[in-house]
Amino acid sequence: MNQKNYEIEKTFSFGQILLAFALAFVLLAITLVKKIFPFPAFDFASNIIFLALFITLVLIVQPFAKKFEKNPVEGIKFIIIFLIPLVGFSFAFKNFINLQKVNDVISPSSYADVILINIHSLIYTFLVSIVFSIFLKIFFFARGKEASVKFTVSIAFFVAGELIREILEELSLISQVILILQLILFVWISFRIPWVISLSKREKYKVLLYSFLVILFLFLLQSPFATGNSSEGMRYYSTLLFSFAHFYLHPFLIIYSFFVFSSTIFHLPTAEIYERKVAELSTLQNIGKLVAQVLDIKEFSDTAVKIAMEMTGSKSAWVELKLPYADEIYGVAGIDEINLKSLREEVNSLRKNFEERNLESRYIVSNIKDSNILIAPLVSHQKISGFLYLVKQNQNFTSDEIGLALALADQIAIGVENSRLIQESIEKERLSREFELAQQMQKKLLPKVLPSSEKFEISALSVPAFEVGGDYYDFFTHDDGNLSVIIADVSGKGISAAFYMAEMKGIFQSLAKIYPSPVEFLIKVNDTIFGHIDRKFFITLVYAYFDLKKATVELARAGHLPPVFVKDGKAKFLKSSGLGVGLVKSEEFGKFIKPVKLKLDEGDLLILYSDGVIEAMNELNEEFGYKRFEKLIEKICYKSSDEIVSEIFNEVESYQKGTKQIDDITILAVKWKK
Amino acid sequence: MGRGQSEKSFDVKVEEKNSVKVLKLKGYLDAYTSLQFEEMMRELVQSGNYKIIVNMKNLTYISSAGFGVFMAFVDDVRKNSGDIRFCCLSEKIDEIFELLGFKHIFKVFKDEDSAIKSFEEQEKKNVRKRKK
Incomplete structure (x- = not known):
């Protein structure tokens, strides 16, 4: 509610209070006049004014009564709080008010009595309006339209009864019948009290006490012994007030309270179960929240296990998660390591039941030594991701506890799955950034300018795969114009590959200058690398040394794919012997290296390449292969080195169209001109 | 990534024959699956299994990282x-062995039985040596 509305309501209720006072004064005037001229017309007038006064008072107390809209227990408590002064005032005024009986008509003895009657009745009306308003809030709580229909019927019946009583005047039999019918109506209305069921045990005891007190106080108010002259005075004040209190509100409240009392007694035994269900629900809700918030499997399992133990009254518990290589234990509670180990060994065979019986068997309870152990599988996406273990000593698991354990196991499974997915996406993000970095590094390591000479033309192309494969090529032009060419592939992918590429570049640039001859160069490279890099990394390469004056090329292969040499349109793979660099000690390594020396004539072509060319796959998972490569080269070998390189690449790329390039593709061609 | 998930899968079955561990590799041993394989090999070697036969009958692909796994443990077991x-x-993997020069480093056999026998014969030689 916004401020403005609130203010309007305030001023409105101030106006109501003024109106109430005005009406009270009018009633006072009427009752005083009635003392002098006891005409029935005044009775009618006072009833009308009373009705207006009562409605006004009910409206005034609405904001207060609203507090009990969803709180029936507090509502009854406050009804008692207001009933106490009601009884008190009535009892007090009973002795102050003096009445006289003239011709069967009861009237106040003096004007002072009229004023006392007015004071008492006004207070009574005010308190009754509060009690009535609170009662209505309780009455309508958690009930639908049916209640308001019944309520309207009861009011209508009361009004009709009053009119009949008024017209037929003191026909006691009919008024008795009307009263009995009215009581039956109240029973019918009060039959269902939905809010009692959901109360806690403590609240139920409170309600029992309150409803009993309400009945007690109302009986006091009903009896002439307690109220006597004050209620008779009320009748003088306004017959409607008397009837409403004695024939409507009091009996209605008594009957309603009686039903509250009896249905509370009836539902008392279920209180504990209800409380527990509520606690279970809120626990599961909390776990649900936990699942969404906690990403660390360990932290999450710790909390979940503790909750599971509490809720099922277990002595000890733990969670076992199936990870790719081993099972991980989390959230161990209430058991030491030695006992845990022995228990785990005992249950090992039981767990197999889940695998064999599929997921149909949702849990296993087994008796080991003097303890009962409950095993609940953590199931997510139709797969068992682990188990929740709960152990009780000398106690059985109730079906409720088992149900709860299973619900918790499901929640844990979801939590585990969530955290796994998030870890995975973090890892993916990290990898993709790493690959990006590696690609940039690789780009920078490759030569930007190719050597040029009148003796040869040279072209090179390297297209890295997304997951950088570690292809590397480079040149070194010696002082005498001779040329060293290298193509290498370091094992591994990503950052580590890029790192070894960088190392390889340094080694090549420094060693090629000092050891231009292939065998010597390779042995020196192996010297540098073997024993200095991680044992599982190695490098395959082809090194070629072009002697421009002698028109020869000498090359050696260290585990790399055999270079292709084309002479007179005929391609040949140079499968000379040689081991990858970094695999074995240099003494051994040197034994296997067999260099190839070739005489170069015009148009001769040497092609170096990486495995991305040969291993390129088409949609049918067939490799590009050596045969296709050989044929292609023979077809295009007469073209320029630039064209040869780009046509090989285009051919390979169109071959693996539709599939993703999984490895770097590197092609390097040297064509002899003179 | 790249090839479909089913093609990229890799699996190892470990059998023990005459105190020799036979690893039956299946599928793709690339830069990714080799991480998993390396972990497995580490466990195997650390728990004292030094005689290992790798059966590559059902291996469809091996990358340099895959070879790296064997390099990482060969010194230890020897x-x-x-x-x-x-x-x-x-045929394809034989070709790669040939090119890489792996046949200079590792003993390669036609079938599993002869590989197991080679270990047995080595054992006999060792016994004889010790007797002498």
Whole structure:
């Protein structure tokens, strides 16, 4: 509610209070006049004014009564709080008010009595309006339209009864019948009290006490012994007030309270179960929240296990998660390591039941030594991701506890799955950034300018795969114009590959200058690398040394794919012997290296390449292969080195169209001109 | 990534024959699956299994990282008078062994039985040596 509305309501209720006072004064005037001229017309007038006064008072107390809209227990408590002064005032005024009986008509003895009657009745009306308003809030709580229909019927019946009583005047039999019918109506209305069921045990005891007190106080108010002259005075004040209190509100409240009392007694035994269900629900809700918030499997399992133990009254518990290589234990509670180990060994065979019986068997309870152990599988996406273990000593698991354990196991499974997915996406993000970095590094390591000479033309192309494969090529032009060419592939992918590429570049640039001859160069490279890099990394390469004056090329292969040499349109793979660099000690390594020396004539072509060319796959998972490569080269070998390189690449790329390039593709061609 | 998930899968079955561990590799041993394989090999070697035969009959692809796994453990097992030996190479993988020069480093056999026998014979020689 916004401020403005609130203010309007305030001023409105101030106006109501003024109106109430005005009406009270009018009633006072009427009752005083009635003392002098006891005409029935005044009775009618006072009833009308009373009705207006009562409605006004009910409206005034609405904001207060609203507090009990969803709180029936507090509502009854406050009804008692207001009933106490009601009884008190009535009892007090009973002795102050003096009445006289003239011709069967009861009237106040003096004007002072009229004023006392007015004071008492006004207070009574005010308190009754509060009690009535609170009662209505309780009455309508958690009930639908049916209640308001019944309520309207009861009011209508009361009004009709009053009119009949008024017209037929003191026909006691009919008024008795009307009263009995009215009581039956109240029973019918009060039959269902939905809010009692959901109360806690403590609240139920409170309600029992309150409803009993309400009945007690109302009986006091009903009896002439307690109220006597004050209620008779009320009748003088306004017959409607008397009837409403004695024939409507009091009996209605008594009957309603009686039903509250009896249905509370009836539902008392279920209180504990209800409380527990509520606690279970809120626990599961909390776990649900936990699942969404906690990403660390360990932290999450710790909390979940503790909750599971509490809720099922277990002595000890733990969670076992199936990870790719081993099972991980989390959230161990209430058991030491030695006992845990022995228990785990005992249950090992039981767990197999889940695998064999599929997921149909949702849990296993087994008796080991003097303890009962409950095993609940953590199931997510139709797969068992682990188990929740709960152990009780000398106690059985109730079906409720088992149900709860299973619900918790499901929640844990979801939590585990969530955290796994998030870890995975973090890892993916990290990898993709790493690959990006590696690609940039690789780009920078490759030569930007190719050597040029009148003796040869040279072209090179390297297209890295997304997951950088570690292809590397480079040149070194010696002082005498001779040329060293290298193509290498370091094992591994990503950052580590890029790192070894960088190392390889340094080694090549420094060693090629000092050891231009292939065998010597390779042995020196192996010297540098073997024993200095991680044992599982190695490098395959082809090194070629072009002697421009002698028109020869000498090359050696260290585990790399055999270079292709084309002479007179005929391609040949140079499968000379040689081991990858970094695999074995240099003494051994040197034994296997067999260099190839070739005489170069015009148009001769040497092609170096990486495995991305040969291993390129088409949609049918067939490799590009050596045969296709050989044929292609023979077809295009007469073209320029630039064209040869780009046509090989285009051919390979169109071959693996539709599939993703999984490895770097590197092609390097040297064509002899003179 | 790249090839479909089903093609990219890799699996190892470990069998023990005459105190020799036979690893039956299946599928793709690339930069990714080799991480998993390396972990497995580490467990195997650390728990004292030094005689290892790698059956590559059902291996469809091996990358340099895959070879790296064997390099990572070959020194260890040989120090403990064991070895890693290979058998049942497909034509394609045989070619890669040849090119890389792996046949200079590792013993390669046509079938599993002869690979197991090679370990047995080595054992007999060792016994004879010790007797002498």
